[in-house]
Amino acid sequence: MSNSDDYSPSKVSVEDGVLRIIVATEAGGASLDLQGIEEGTAALRSIVAGTTEIGSVLLIGRGPNFCAGGNVHDFAGADDRGAFVGSVADSFHAFVRELAAVTVPVVAGVHGWAAGAGMSLVCLTDIAIGGPSTKLRPAYPSIGFTPDGGMSWTLPRIVGSGRAMDILLNDSIINGEDAVRLGILSRLVGDDIVDSEAERLARTLANGPTSAYQGIKTLLANSESATLTQQLDAESASISAAASSPAGVEGVDAFIEKRRPDFS
Template identity: 50%
Template sequence: MTHDEHLPPLVEDKAGVLSITVSTSRAGGSLSPEAVSDGTVALKELARGERTSGAILLLGSGPNFCAGGNVKVFADPGDRPPRTRKAADDFHDFISALVEARRPIVAAIRGWAAGAGMSVALHADIAIGGTSTRLRPAYRGIGLSPDGGLTWTLPRVVGDARARRIILTDEIIDSDEALTLGLLARVVEDDEVHAAASAIAADLAAGPRDALSATRGLLSDSATSSLSDHLAAEARSISRLAGLPDGIEGVDAFVAKRPAQFGR
């Protein structure tokens, strides 16, 4: 399956923002295998320093961010377990690459983020939703367990008891509750979701990239490190950044009472 050349690119690196359109307009806005494959390649290039993007922007291609995996593919004749395992492994390669790129992740969660879409949304640092945004685990309804890290991320965001209730009962979460629970960072009008998320991604990309990448890494690592280890990691990070161009510029600009010019 190849991407339709008449449609916008699934992966685009522009003005310092690596944009990945995770869903396809086909099959009801399901997760795009091409976006998973191409996105994984681009994210690994970013992690290796072969791309210089300062932020990652996750988008949907239609009215929904991502309505889940294409269940019809799982139902094709043949041996379902190996096919499902292959799809999960590919998806998890994408998720791992997304995290290991260590760049701020912004997601434009318009419409539904269900199943795999909800899993992807929970890996965003800043998720912007619309008034009609809905999140739903959606795995129970097809007799499967979650993938994409949903059973790892959701308890860390909303707490263990609430995460168990949401996943096991297949709860639908509207935009107001998602904002209250911390699943969304901000809610805007539906037609403003992409613009709002894009503006945040552009602002992050224009900032001190090394500092933002280091900060995101510290935030991610904090869940599994002791306080003493984390204090040591913070000390190593801030001292390293103090000798890099953006760190020097930021401090000098502050002392001189002028706007910092990062990335020069």
């Protein structure tokens, strides 16, 4: 995969161990970029298959907004709207499945609006950085649609089923501060540094103990359906394996030797 920017035909790049995926562009009216999603799906699939090694994934939009959702003009122009929207959802969901399967940290820089599919993407990330001007909105009810991108699964797990129902039925607009309070965004920074802070964090995580991050994500994912006893057993097995891993050995040795660990 080659490096990309707004003027490149590719929406996917790898740099400093970070898989960078552009999910929307200003030229596309900030709607979900299907090229970026399809390229991202292929890139994520190669990571899950072990043919590409990266340390983190970064989702960003190009322009004033992160992602304003699906292209409603395209929906309106389709001969068979149901079939067309279904095909878009299928492509988007292929991306969502691969994103959910990666074991490295997933970061998003959420500037401006994250609506519809954009909000679904935010709910899928491990860490989402926003700003005071960031706004999130389901947006589906406003056009008579139901959610896609996993929002009906992720949102109740983040905010609780009752609050998720309220947000979805009322098509609520959630500002940055409330999004942090609800746990949809991880933190706020200045509006002008949302993307740069997200990129900095993604690079930092890419240079961290990847195997430990994998273990953390696995433990948290499995905790949803585990009993406390099962989780304690899983934690014992995980920390034992971590202690014998190259990252664990380096981390402990660096601590004892009072130096910065090198997890590369």
